[in-house]
Amino acid sequence: MKxxxxxxxxxGVGLVSSQDFHFGDSPExxxxxxxxxxxxxxxxxxxxxxxxxxxxxxxxxxxxxxxGDAHLAGYxxxxxxxxxxxxxxxxxxxxxxxxxYFIICSNILGGCSGSTGPSSINPDTxxxxxxxxxxxxxxxxxxxxxxxxxxxxxxxxLTVVGGSMxxxxxxxxxxxxxxxxxxxxxxATAIQITAQSIAFNWVGREAIMAxxxxxxxxxxxxxxxGLAIARMLAHITYLSDESMSNKFGRELQSAEDYSFNFNMDxxxxxxxxxxxxxxxxxxxxxxxxYITRAIDYFDVSDGTGxxxxxxxxxxKCPFLIVSFSSDWLFPEYQSxxxxxxxxxxGNDVTLCNIKSGYxxxxxxxxYETLGRLITGFxxxxxxxxxx
Amino acid sequence: MKxxxxxxxxxGVGLVSSQDFHFGDSPExxxxxxxxxxxxxxxxxxxxxxxxxxxxxxxxxxxxxxxGDAHLAGYxxxxxxxxxxxxxxxxxxxxxxxxxYFIICSNILGGCSGSTGPSSINPDTxxxxxxxxxxxxxxxxxxxxxxxxxxxxxxxxLTVVGGSMxxxxxxxxxxxxxxxxxxxxxxATAIQITAQSIAFNWVGREAIMAxxxxxxxxxxxxxxxGLAIARMLAHITYLSDESMSNKFGRELQSAEDYSFNFNMDxxxxxxxxxxxxxxxxxxxxxxxxYITRAIDYFDVSDGTGxxxxxxxxxxKCPFLIVSFSSDWLFPEYQSxxxxxxxxxxGNDVTLCNIKSGYxxxxxxxxYETLGRLITGFxxxxxxxxxx
Numbered sequence: 001m002k003x004x005x006x007x008x009x010x011x012g013v014g015l016v017s018s019q020d021f022h023f024g025d026s027p028e029x030x031x032x033x034x035x036x037x038x039x040x041x042x043x044x045x046x047x048x049x050x051x052x053x054x055x056x057x058x059x060x061x062x063x064x065x066x067x068g069d070a071h072l073a074g075y076x077x078x079x080x081x082x083x084x085x086x087x088x089x090x091x092x093x094x095x096x097x098x099x100x101y102f103i104i105c106s107n108i109l110g111g112c113s114g115s116t117g118p119s120s121i122n123p124d125t126x127x128x129x130x131x132x133x134x135x136x137x138x139x140x141x142x143x144x145x146x147x148x149x150x151x152x153x154x155x156x157x158l159t160v161v162g163g164s165m166x167x168x169x170x171x172x173x174x175x176x177x178x179x180x181x182x183x184x185x186x187x188a189t190a191i192q193i194t195a196q197s198i199a200f201n202w203v204g205r206e207a208i209m210a211x212x213x214x215x216x217x218x219x220x221x222x223x224x225x226g227l228a229i230a231r232m233l234a235h236i237t238y239l240s241d242e243s244m245s246n247k248f249g250r251e252l253q254s255a256e257d258y259s260f261n262f263n264m265d266x267x268x269x270x271x272x273x274x275x276x277x278x279x280x281x282x283x284x285x286x287x288x289x290y291i292t293r294a295i296d297y298f299d300v301s302d303g304t305g306x307x308x309x310x311x312x313x314x315x316k317c318p319f320l321i322v323s324f325s326s327d328w329l330f331p332e333y334q335s336x337x338x339x340x341x342x343x344x345x346g347n348d349v350t351l352c353n354i355k356s357g358y359x360x361x362x363x364x365x366x367y368e369t370l371g372r373l374i375t376g377f378x379x380x381x382x383x384x385x386x387x
Numbered sequence: 388m389k390x391x392x393x394x395x396x397x398x399g400v401g402l403v404s405s406q407d408f409h410f411g412d413s414p415e416x417x418x419x420x421x422x423x424x425x426x427x428x429x430x431x432x433x434x435x436x437x438x439x440x441x442x443x444x445x446x447x448x449x450x451x452x453x454x455g456d457a458h459l460a461g462y463x464x465x466x467x468x469x470x471x472x473x474x475x476x477x478x479x480x481x482x483x484x485x486x487x488y489f490i491i492c493s494n495i496l497g498g499c500s501g502s503t504g505p506s507s508i509n510p511d512t513x514x515x516x517x518x519x520x521x522x523x524x525x526x527x528x529x530x531x532x533x534x535x536x537x538x539x540x541x542x543x544x545l546t547v548v549g550g551s552m553x554x555x556x557x558x559x560x561x562x563x564x565x566x567x568x569x570x571x572x573x574x575a576t577a578i579q580i581t582a583q584s585i586a587f588n589w590v591g592r593e594a595i596m597a598x599x600x601x602x603x604x605x606x607x608x609x610x611x612x613g614l615a616i617a618r619m620l621a622h623i624t625y626l627s628d629e630s631m632s633n634k635f636g637r638e639l640q641s642a643e644d645y646s647f648n649f650n651m652d653x654x655x656x657x658x659x660x661x662x663x664x665x666x667x668x669x670x671x672x673x674x675x676x677y678i679t680r681a682i683d684y685f686d687v688s689d690g691t692g693x694x695x696x697x698x699x700x701x702x703k704c705p706f707l708i709v710s711f712s713s714d715w716l717f718p719e720y721q722s723x724x725x726x727x728x729x730x731x732x733g734n735d736v737t738l739c740n741i742k743s744g745y746x747x748x749x750x751x752x753x754y755e756t757l758g759r760l761i762t763g764f765x766x767x768x769x770x771x772x773x774x
Contacts, residue, residue, distance in 0.1 A: 035647040135647040195631035195655045196623060202656045203619045205649060207594055210612035225597035229590060233620060236586045241718065244582035250686065258684050260422040260522040262592060262676060266683070268582045269589045289649060296653070297645050299637065328715070331628065 012083065012091040013049045013098055016074035018114060020045055021106075021148045031109075031144055037134040041123040044148045045070045045114025046106035049090055050098035052152070057385050059154045060096060060378075061145065062086065062105045063162025063169040066234075066291055067283050069113035072105035088367045095371040101158065101378070108169070109144040110136045110291050112284035116144075118217070119284045130286055131217035138165070138298040142172045149180065158381055159320075161185035161374070163363035164330065165291070168298050171338070175300055178314040183381045185374065187322040188363040190334035191308070191341075192299040197329060200237055201292040204230035208285050217286050227285045228276030235275050240326040240359030244268060308341045318348035320377040322370060324362035325355045350377060399470065399478040400436045400485055403461035405501060407432055408493075408535045418496075418531055424521040428510040431535045432457045432501025433493035436477055437485035439539070444772050446541045447483060447765075448532065449473065449492045450549025450556040453621075453678055454670050456500035459492035475754045482758040488545065488765070495556070496531040497523045497678050499671035503531075505604070506671045517673055518604035525552070525685040529559045536567065545768055546707075548572035548761070550750035551717065552678070555685045558725070562687055565701040570768045572761065574709040575750040577721035578695070578728075579686040584716060587624055588679040591617035595672050604673050614672045615663030622662045627713040627746030631655060695728045705735035707764040709757060711749035712742045737764060 021044045024030045030038040047070045052059060062072055064085065073090035075083055084105075090096040096103050107115035110133070118133040125132075149157065160170040160181050167189025174181045193201075208214055211226025236244075248268035252258070264270045304310040319342055323335035332353045339351040354369050356362040363370065408431045411417045417425040434457045439446060449459055451472065460477035462470055471492075477483040483490050494502035497520070505520040512519075536544065547557040547568050554576025561568045580588075595601055598613025626634075635655035639645070651657045691697040706729055710722035719740045726738040741756050743749040750757065 135645075135649075192637060194628055195635040195637065195653070196626075196628045198635075198637070198653050199619075199623045199631065199655050199659055202653075202659060203616060203623070206612075206619065207597075207616050209649070210594075210598065210616060212599055225593075229594050229597060229616070232586075232590045232593065236583060236590070239583075241581055241583045241715070244586065248582040248585075250579060250582065250585070258522075262522075262596070262680065266582070266585050266589075268586050272586055272589060293649065328628070 012087055012094075013074035015077070016047055016049065016071075016084070017076065018045050018047050018070055020114065021151050023147050023151070031140070031147070033134050033140045033143075034137040035135050039109075039116065039134065042109070042116045042144060042147075043114065043120070044106050044109070044116070044144055046104060046148060047072060047084075048105075049073055049096075049103040050101050052102040052154070056154050057156065057158065058100060058382070059102045059104060059149075059152070059157050061149065061157050061160045061173075062090075062096065062103060063160065063166030064105060064108065065162070065164035065166050066295065067279070067288075068166070069111065070105050070107040070115075071113075072103065086364070089371060089374070095374040095378070097375075097378075100382070104149075104152070106145055106148055108141045108291070110141065110287060110294065112287040117284065118286035118290055133286070133290060135293055136290060137294050138168045138172050139176060141294065142169055142176055145169070146177060146180070155180070157181045158385065159183040159185050159378065161187065162189070163187040164189055164360065165295055167330075168295070171300060172298075174315040174317055175311060178316065181317055182385065183318045183320070183377070185320045185322070185377065186335075186338065187370070188324055188327050188330050188360055190330050191338050192301070193295060193330075194334075197237075198296050200233065201296055204233050205289050205292060207233070208289060214285060217289075219285070222280050223285050224280050227280050227283070227288065228273075230288060231279040231283075232272040232276045235272060237329045238360045240328065240357060242326055242357040243359050243361075246357065247271075309345060312341060312345045312347075315342075315345065316347065318350070318381065320350045320373065321352070322363075322373060323353045324358065324360070324366065325353055326357050327360045327362060329360040399474055399481075400461035402464070403434055403436065403458075403471070404463065405432050405434050405457055407501065408538050410534050410538070418527070418534070420521055420527045420530075421524040422522050426496075426503065426521065429496070429503045429531060429534075430501065430507070431493050431496070431503070431531055433491060433535060434459060434471075435492075436460055436483075436490040437488050439489040439541070443541050444543065444545065445487060445769070446489045446491060446536075446539070446544050448536065448544050448547045448560075449477075449483065449490060450547065450553030451492060451495065452549070452551035452553050453682070454666070454675075455553070456498065457492050457494040457502075458500075459490065473751070476758060476761070482761040482765070484762075484765075487769070491536075491539070493532055493535055495528045495678070497528065497674060497681060499674040504671065505673035505677055520673070520677060522680055523677060524681050525555045525559050526563060528681065529556055529563055532556070533564060533567070542567065544568045545772065546570040546572050546765065548574065549576070550574040551576055551747065552682055554717075555682065558687060559685075561702040561704055562698060565703065568704055569772060570705045570707070570764070572707045572709070572764065573722075573725065574757070575711055575714050575717050575747055577717050578725050579688070580682060580717075581721075584624075585683050587620065588683055591620050592676050592679060594620070595676060601672060604676075606672070609667050610672050611667050614667050614670070614675065615660075617675060618666035618670075619659040619663045622659060624716045625747045627715065627744060629713055629744040630746050630748075633744065634658075696732060699728060699732045699734075702729075702732065703734065705737070705768065707737045707760065708739070709750075709760060710740045711745065711747070711753065712740055713744050714747045714749060716747040
């Protein structure tokens with residue numbers, strides 16, 4: 001994660017550690033899913049930063065993107081070289097100011113970084129779920145998070161914020177639990193993805209499932225090639241034509257001329273290859289299948305006959321909606337469309353399209369502009385709470 | 388190939404048949420390639436439409452795109468259901484008017500539709516070349532075509548025209564043979580592809596080579612899954628966000644609700660799947676590797692130290708350059724950039740960006756607008772010839 005833009009200010013959160021919240025062991029406590037199935041013995045891995053105030057009104061839930069995790073900020077050990085995925089945004093004096101707010105980030109249901117997902121042990125069999133894991137939805141992920149928030153004793157979140165898929169969870173929150181959020185901050189996201197995005201997800205999953213190493217999900221080692229191909233493809237969609245041209249252009253890898261073979265000639269090929277390999281080391285292939293499917297299925301108008309007004313009927317809180325000009329995976333028009341629906345619904349809406357060449361990844365890079373927007377929005381929301 | 392736009396006018400060319408031109412059997416006649424190797428015993432499959440006039444001044448060379456072939460127009464038999472790939476553009480009274488012009492289309496070197504390529508028999512071994520086929524370039528393809536044009540006794544082509552990769556060949560022609568073309572008509576193309584396109588090609592090739600069925604190129608049956616994945620991915624880049632939204636949106640395939648599994652739920656998934664399967668039936672996987680590599684390598688400034696003015700120094704003919712507004716694989720700015728270079732070079736340039744929602748595929752769909760532009764351009768060029 002490059003920090004292209006300088007972090008707003010102040011030191012980070014330092015050393016942090018993850019916690020686990022376990023629920024659903026008794027029949028009354030199981031998690032009911034959209035597909036009609038239930039999950040029992042669910043674990044949710046999470047991290048918190050800052051201190052929950054006495055009236056529990058300063059809690060912010062940060063949602064990670066497709067392949068993110070609960071490690072939002074700080075370091076896990078003194079020798080840890082990699083900070084959490086949105087580190088410049090979290091800490092004393094930073095937009096998610098740990099002097100003011102209690103920040104929570106949890107790994108989503110279906111993930112592979114501590115929360116229950118396809119690689120977890122199925123309590124019914126004592127073996128990993130793999131492809132027996134039920135197909136989950138964004139709403140299911142939010143339902144699991146609600147259990148965590150309840151467990152922490154928080155009645156109302158100051159905001160739910162997230163980029164990309166994280167923004168989908170953020171939007172889903174007030175639809176499921178209108179009384180549990182004071183505001184929503186969807187970033188670089190949409191209330192349903194485009195046919196083009198469904199298509200890219202399809203090709204990625206086909207690449208994973210075409211790898212004989214995938215073995216219908218029953219691999220002992222990751223389906224390396226298929227998963228790398230899925231990641232490389234997705235990675236292209238996270239960047240922009242402009243950022244790829246600026247970063248790589250047609251630069252050759254090392255040779256002075258073309259190799260006249262099919263190895264890596266161009267720097268961009270070697271970069272993608274590296275991204276693919278790294279991903280295989282850290283992300284479970286089956287989780288990738290389940291989470292992209294949840295993204296495909298996400299449509300807040302489901303169950304309303306495509307009626308968005310109806311979907312947001314009970315949602316009365318203010319929204320800060322942010323898009324990025326060169327994001328072609330979640331184009332600006334999708335944020336504008338959400339804003340329009342909410343305005344018609346009577347919500348307070350702040351809509352900002354940040355000019356950036358970084359494409360979809362801008363939400364992980366444009367810290368300064370994004371930070372200022374979020375800082376201001378949170379101050380406003382907090383004042384409403386205390387007044 | 389959908390004919391979205393009505394064909395300009397007149398009947399088509401009717402029944403046509405392919406011909407073969409063979410060269411390079413003697414050591415002096417072999418084809419010298421950019422990679423330093425040579426090819427002997429080269430076949431070029433081609434078709435012609437219309438009649439070559441006495442002074443041989445009415446010949447037009449049409450270049451096909453990546454997976455195209457020599458079958459530009461008409462039908463191969465009475466029962467043939469599928470016309471040539473640019474049929475509405477070719478025939479009496481059509482833009483490439485067979486009453487006026489002699490139109491040639493040849494399958495490119497490296498292809499798999501009759502011209503010598505990786506699936507052809509290597510005369511040195513008596514076995515298919517497969518991955519022993521030399522890595523070829525767009526210039527090599529043009530060099531092979533020049534032999535055909537010489538064979539047909541044509542000294543100067545009225546125009547060389549093509550879309551996508553075909554446009555690259557068109558641009559390459561006057562650079563290699565400035566005296567052999569009266570005009571050039573590059574459509575939806577570029578004088579070098581972007582880092583993003585190199586990246587997409589890379590992922591496609593990786594998918595093919597990751598398929599165990601590919602077997603280092605030594606397959607007896609096509610690497611079905613890998614090739615289908617490459618095609619599905621490429622197919623997304625040929626459409627546009629807009630055209631995919633209009634054509635598929637989030638429509639489900641047949642079920643009333645989500646299937647909650649990983650089969651095809653959305654219509655766009657089933658469409659892609661169909662495109663992938665069909666492609667495997669008609670296009671050789673190794674050819675796909677070689678041709679995409681040639682596209683990656685294409686850069687008219689190669690050998691000039693990146694100096695485009697130098698590359699076009701000897702090119703004095705007029706150009707008709709056409710781009711399409713929603714084409715994100717070969718964005719309009721690439722056509723504009725070519726036009727600027729040519730204007731500075733002193734060439735007559737007609738540049739037109741056609742407003743279309745069809746994305747890159749627009750060059751195969753926007754017959755009416757494209758047809759009018761080409762008709763006018765050819766009349767002008769022809770008048771220059773006769774005056």
